[in-house]
Amino acid sequence: MNVAIVGGTGYGAVELLRFLHNHPYVEVKKVISHSNSGTKLAEVYPHLVNVVDIEMAELDVHTLAEEVDLVFFATPSNVSKRYIPDLVDKGVRCIDLSGDFRLRDGKKYVEYYGEEMAPQSYIDKAVYGLSEINKEAIKQAMIIANPGCYPTATTLGLIPVLEKGLVNPNSIIVDAKTGVSGAGRKLSLNVHFSEMNENFKAYKVGVHKHIPEIEQMLSERAEQAIQVIFTPHIVPMTRGIMSTMYVDMKDVYSTEELIQLYQEYYQTHPFVRIRKEGALPATKEVYGSNYCDIGLYADERTGKLIIVSVIDNLVKGASGQAIQNMNIMCGWEETTGLHQLPIYP
Amino acid sequence: MNVAIVGGTGYGAVELLRFLHNHPYVEVKKVISHSNSGTKLAEVYPHLVNVVDIEMAELDVHTLAEEVDLVFFATPSNVSKRYIPDLVDKGVRCIDLSGDFRLRDGKKYVEYYGEEMAPQSYIDKAVYGLSEINKEAIKQAMIIANPGCYPTATTLGLIPVLEKGLVNPNSIIVDAKTGVSGAGRKLSLNVHFSEMNENFKAYKVGVHKHIPEIEQMLSERAEQAIQVIFTPHIVPMTRGIMSTMYVDMKDVYSTEELIQLYQEYYQTHPFVRIRKEGALPATKEVYGSNYCDIGLYADERTGKLIIVSVIDNLVKGASGQAIQNMNIMCGWEETTGLHQLPIYP
Amino acid sequence: MNVAIVGGTGYGAVELLRFLHNHPYVEVKKVISHSNSGTKLAEVYPHLVNVVDIEMAELDVHTLAEEVDLVFFATPSNVSKRYIPDLVDKGVRCIDLSGDFRLRDGKKYVEYYGEEMAPQSYIDKAVYGLSEINKEAIKQAMIIANPGCYPTATTLGLIPVLEKGLVNPNSIIVDAKTGVSGAGRKLSLNVHFSEMNENFKAYKVGVHKHIPEIEQMLSERAEQAIQVIFTPHIVPMTRGIMSTMYVDMKDVYSTEELIQLYQEYYQTHPFVRIRKEGALPATKEVYGSNYCDIGLYADERTGKLIIVSVIDNLVKGASGQAIQNMNIMCGWEETTGLHQLPIYP
Amino acid sequence: MNVAIVGGTGYGAVELLRFLHNHPYVEVKKVISHSNSGTKLAEVYPHLVNVVDIEMAELDVHTLAEEVDLVFFATPSNVSKRYIPDLVDKGVRCIDLSGDFRLRDGKKYVEYYGEEMAPQSYIDKAVYGLSEINKEAIKQAMIIANPGCYPTATTLGLIPVLEKGLVNPNSIIVDAKTGVSGAGRKLSLNVHFSEMNENFKAYKVGVHKHIPEIEQMLSERAEQAIQVIFTPHIVPMTRGIMSTMYVDMKDVYSTEELIQLYQEYYQTHPFVRIRKEGALPATKEVYGSNYCDIGLYADERTGKLIIVSVIDNLVKGASGQAIQNMNIMCGWEETTGLHQLPIYP
Structure with a gap:
């Protein structure tokens, strides 16, 4: 082709x-x-x-x-x-x-x-190309709206508990962190090396373009209107996104139960990997690859569920997912051409 | 001396x-x-x-x-x-x-x-040595329990609204990020250069030693028992801490009003600087200095107040504040020996 | 297999x-x-x-x-x-x-x-597994001594002019720089993140293990005993090696002529790429890949030839070249399994 | 004033x-x-x-x-x-x-x-403001041409052996490495974070503006025309310069003898520090301070002297030396206002 x-x-x-x-x-x-x-x-x-x-x-x-x-x-x-x-x-x-x-x-x-x-x-x-969630629609699509980097990490991390109704959908806080390459190749003082190196910044708090995109996807899956607090930060590294997410659990669930739920949810999706109890993923563990790795921690003390989701912003957050979507559209194996392992260290 | x-x-x-x-x-x-x-x-x-x-x-x-x-x-x-x-x-x-x-x-x-x-x-x-808050007690103390790095950034950011009763004290989420030097000089795979560089990690979620310290200080100031969600992360840089904090506002306040409140609260405290509306501090802006810089964003859409507080973890988060406390104990000008400006870039 | x-x-x-x-x-x-x-x-x-x-x-x-x-x-x-x-x-x-x-x-x-x-x-x-140079011997070998990272970048950069006799073989100075991953995963204060980040160091000057290895290979190719000055440095990044090399030209050659010589020399070797006049390779341009990229500058003013050679120390400087050698030993296409492009940025 | x-x-x-x-x-x-x-x-x-x-x-x-x-x-x-x-x-x-x-x-x-x-x-x-060398002339000057960053590190490292006539003045090779802040705040793709991070580059080989400046100063001190090979590189860090220098010794000297020579030469100059035998300075050891730290290695095997000289490019390589010169011009203690220790780590 x-x-x-x-x-x-x-x-x-x-x-x-x-x-x-x-x-x-x-x-x-x-x-x-x-x-x-x-x-x-x-x-x-x-x-x-x-x-x-x-x-x-x-x-x-x-x-x-x-x-x-x-x-x-x-x-x-x-x-x-x-x-x-x-x-x-x-x-x-x-x-x-x-x-x-x-x-x-x-x-x-x-x-x-x-x-x-x-x-x-x-x-x-247009079909919203979150491959794991919209696979059937993607197969038929003429236009794929490939998801943003933050929305990919965020929605893949939240959808299983939202769909199952285990959390309060209006309690979502997303504290997100991205590597600098998300800002692209366009010159800007903000990502000038000497300004960004050895620095950590919040930016576009409350006004980032990915807010309505995240809310649209989550509202659709939860079948109710959802608002999220979304705060993006920039990390002095080139690649990687982490969304740290906080939601109120409706009942007391153990970390173990929730991990099992996620593993089942993503069982047939090779690019989503769920960490075992006690382990949370780091951005380097997906560097250069199309994986989205998710870790969970149910804080029984406060009733909050903490979800950590990481991707490579340029791969699963952009080009890798685009190819995954092309594969799905063309009826090829979803992983075709995407077999590269994370580059570590 | x-x-x-x-x-x-x-x-x-x-x-x-x-x-x-x-x-x-x-x-x-x-x-x-x-x-x-x-x-x-x-x-x-x-x-x-x-x-x-x-x-x-x-x-x-x-x-x-x-x-x-x-x-x-x-x-x-x-x-x-x-x-x-x-x-x-x-x-x-x-x-x-x-x-x-x-x-x-x-x-x-x-x-x-x-x-x-x-x-x-x-x-x-022992007196808890959060200099700006406990100044009078510090003057008389024989033992100063110098605050931890995270608690310093976090409590200085939260105390003004908590004391004034403008926020719900049981809605506090602290998403914190630290440079690597906080881990000290002791060798560990976690902070081995090749593992930590180009990487971003959450760690000790729900079990970090600074949780009870933050809760103790906030409970004291709010005059009620407070539990916080506290999630620390590690950033591939040497120095700097940012606490991004989320609290529910009890009423609708504008960012501008809250900034004014903070400016008044810290008016006589030279090491706390409040950013203007629209600006949030970055960690590099306090690098090597004893400042704690705070920015605010009142999200009217969701009723959340977002507070960003940054310090140099080794200075205001450790040694600088220790000297500030010594100055207070000895009756010297609080800033003595601490006049170094942030090193930028 | x-x-x-x-x-x-x-x-x-x-x-x-x-x-x-x-x-x-x-x-x-x-x-x-x-x-x-x-x-x-x-x-x-x-x-x-x-x-x-x-x-x-x-x-x-x-x-x-x-x-x-x-x-x-x-x-x-x-x-x-x-x-x-x-x-x-x-x-x-x-x-x-x-x-x-x-x-x-x-x-x-x-x-x-x-x-x-x-x-x-x-x-x-044992056959010294510098794939491009010893290809015939590698085919028959039972033991491959896979070259060190510095020797690979260094000897590939020097051999063409040495073999052609265009430079004085006893004038070689190699100023080498490596990313930190070359030090492996073993803990050491030297590569503790806070000590290595924002730092640049020379180390093992005059005593590095790769000195005799470089001298052995160059002496063999030049058919005379050669001593080199070799000074390794460590760069605050994970991957990449650059050898900057200085040799006295025996006659006046233009950069253009020498580039042509190198292009011809490596014509049938897909993993060695020669830059055009005016361009020198950066380490990121081979990141994660098996390439060795070489640039040249003939300084007519001083009669020195400056050669810049870069590799990914963990790939062409270790595991990638090992697989290249396996391919050669097994009679497979040299590039089998090594088609990954450099990851950029 | x-x-x-x-x-x-x-x-x-x-x-x-x-x-x-x-x-x-x-x-x-x-x-x-x-x-x-x-x-x-x-x-x-x-x-x-x-x-x-x-x-x-x-x-x-x-x-x-x-x-x-x-x-x-x-x-x-x-x-x-x-x-x-x-x-x-x-x-x-x-x-x-x-x-x-x-x-x-x-x-x-x-x-x-x-x-x-x-x-x-x-x-x-105009007086060339290399403070340690031109102190007397600086006292009287109306115009100070404050030295470049590379020339400062380089000439301070070479002058003692050149003046004493212990090395061949036409054998000098300077392999120099700088942090990114030397490029200033002007935007450029070259120092865009994503391009420069995890990267190491040579640049302006043979044509850098500091070449004639280094040659002028060295020629003056050696009392003969000197040409140097000077190759600058850029390191993924904000601050710091290292010049690694290679010269032919005229006779056999031990590292120890040469260290003693340097210590005597700079005895009355508080900002130049000579490392002991076996130690070479790293750039972080002068971070944010006005020091120039120098280490030596006399390679008896090859007759080369290797000199490693480090400064903070923005301090001793620019603003710090400018203030040092102002102090000298005004008859103040040379170190006035420059007492800040290196910031470490």
Whole structure:
């Protein structure tokens, strides 16, 4: 199958290439970059020298539709919505790593993204690509709204207890921490090395774009409107996300019981791993891989359940899950091309 | 004034030396180290070459009592309680950076520290050295139980709203993050460079020794028994602590109102700085200094107040506050010897 | 083919597993660990949970010889030499990642390693596994002395100009820098996070074990005795080695000419990549991969050639090259199982 | 004494403020910033909140000359040369942390800086402010060309053996490594966190601006023209420089003899510390302080002397040395305001 990647100079694109390079059924036919069209990808990313010999091109919907069957958009917000409708109309499936098609409620998009939303009819067509949860819908989708990094770690950690009704859905606090690569390659004082190294910061408290996305997914699974407190922080490391989550248990459950519930819930999902009692996952334990690792601690003293969920923000939080979704769409084994183990240490 | 430092090879001791080196009224007469007695400090810490010319000695209570007026214990748990009673009986004031005299309730000590408590009569003499809050009692104290790093950042961040009764005292969640130096110089796989670098971990969830210490202080200030959820994490950086705290507001308050409350509360306390609306402190902004910087965000949507409090764990969280307490005990200006600005970047 | 790995709790072993997990022709039958026999590997390395389900065992030469065709020794010095002779006598091929079989001159081994050498007759059987240079000999070998990390980066960078006689072989200075993982998982104050983070150190100047190994290889290729100045440093990062090398050019050559020479020299070797004029490789550009990237700068002003060579110390500098050598020994494509691209950023 | 700082938003300026804040004889009257005039410094650098209450201003030579006695220029190249002549003519002493007045040979400036040089008559007035070496001249100077970071570490490490004639002056190789803060606060992909973290790079090989500066100083002290090979690298840490230097010894000297020579040479210079035999300094051992620590290793096997010299690039390599020079110019104790110990760990 031939695919294209739009957004060739971002980290999302190079991660897609890292996995697609070893994918048995896919060839990357085109890499699109507006800012670098005409340039070889390996000139922008020397780690690809001698390996990836692709010259970046301008986006042209017509030729793209002729050359490829599927397009990945690894672009900032407010780009994919301009191209995906046309591509889909021409029969090209699209996986969008940006937020343009994630929110069903256009007002939320306007509020949190500060721009006009995508056309509603195409939003309606889009499937939210949380692979483990929406697998059936993903199989049929023409447009995948690939989940954000924080929402992936957060919702995978919360859905089992929410669905089972074991916790109070309006007590959710998410204290989230991300590595710096989530900020992308765009220069900013905030992620200037000397400012970020040996530093730990909270940011966008109460206003982060991922809040409505998390609430939408959780509300859907819990079948009631849910509000979450979500506080993102940035960690002086390149990769990794941890969501530490706090919820009120409706009854007294032991850590052991809950772990068993999670293991059963994710039994057929190879990329979600549940830690044993007494162990909590660290971000390095999923580094470079598509795993989401989850640990639980039921604090009997206070009645709170603490859930720790980790992913690599660029893999399960972006490009890895996008490929997982492509595999599902194409009827291939979900893990195809994603067999890389975490790189440790 | 002559002082001694017990625990000469730990990070607490070298931080004490860093500040005492520029303190106008104090001379460090003795540095005690059981494991390194007979060795020059500069051989263990080459950054002190040519500057600190002290040979470490064994602890002998009798000679110590003759030579110095005040002793800092920068030792692990279960050491200072064996020596402080004797020293105090001989008229030597003691500032204990360990946890041995912090908990008034002996059972809690046994539960969380797994050892016998210090003699109750000396615990009764000890003053909890949270400088800004207990200043009057510190002036008279013979024993200072110098607060832990997490409790310092946490309680300074919570006390103003708790005392004013603006929040529900049983809704407190503390999601805390520390730099690695808090783990001290003792070798452990957990803080082996290759395991800790590019990694972010939760640890000791629900069982950390600082839980009863935080609860004791907050209960005292709120005049009611308080339980907190406290989840510590470790960040791949050397110094810095951030406590991100969540509490339910009893009524609707604006961020602006609360900031004003905090500014007034800490008006006469030079080491606590309150950020303006829209700004939250980062750990690097207090690096190497004795400041505790606090930022606030009242989330009107959910009724939660989010408090972010940062310190340098080795300074305001340990040695800096110990010197601040010494200054208060001796009637000197609180900031004496502590004028160092944060080192940035 | 069935293989075993000895030294199961070290970083070398988990890197071998990372690549062998995706190797089409090899099954890891046994992981040997003296200190952790009876323990599941995933308990020591949680990143392998649900993926690698191997219980570590004690080393028993007899059963090993029955069960596997090839054994990797990812052990410290002075271990493999006790077992390899027996294994080889039983027809098992061995790839030794330690230094036990690298030095042909036993006196050098005694001098630099401080222990008795391996039996000379088995040293004579061993082939130095610098894959690109000794490919023919590796094909026939029963014992591979897998090169050290520094020697790999260093000799691959120097051999082309040395063999062509373009530089003065007695002018070589190697200023080398390594990530911390090269020090392994053994605890040491030197690589304690708080001591190593935000720090840069030289170490073992003039006495490092890799000096005789580098000199042996270079002397062989230059067909004359060569002494090098070799100064290793440690960088606050987990992975990566850079050797910056200085040699006197015998004549005036342009950077361009020399680059062409290197490109031709390594033309048929997929894991060595030569940078274009004006570009020098950074360690991150090979992170997690088996590449050795080389850049050149001919300083016409001073007549020095500066060569910069980078590898991932745990991959091309250890486990990756070991698998490359196994591939060569077995007649498989050299790159089998090693297709992983560098992980960037 | 009243002073001004030009270049208020750079790291050089905040480091000057950090030390001047505790300097007993100096008041910072003005902080000049073209890009941020009218803004409070603490808004750009929150670590200065409540401590430094200065609003940045535009540069006006006339008012400046009336208000202050001395001006620090912590500006990029090609700024100070436009203002210093006027200021000096008005009797204001200037300490320039940029390179504008360092090179006596205008052609070199043009070649390496790519711009016109400062007026020759003012260059002639300028004294190169390597405090330990040029102390007498500094006392009288109106203009101090404060040395670059690399030249400081490098020349302090080489001058003793060069002056004594113990080494071949044309054999010098300097392999230098710097923390990232040397690149300043200006955004660049090169020092974007995700690109620089877990990475080690060489840069500007053969063309760095500090080459002519090092050669000028060494040639002067050796009383003959000297060329050096100088290769800078960048380390994933914020602060610290190490120069590892290689020179041919003219005769056989022991490490011990050479250490003694260095100790005598720097006997009266409190900021240079010589390590004992067997010890080499690490960058963290001078972190945040004005020390230059030097270690030596005479390799008898190859006849090379290896010199390791470390500084904090922002302190002894910039602002600390600038204050040291001000102290010397004003007849104060050289160490005034610079008593801060290295911050460790």
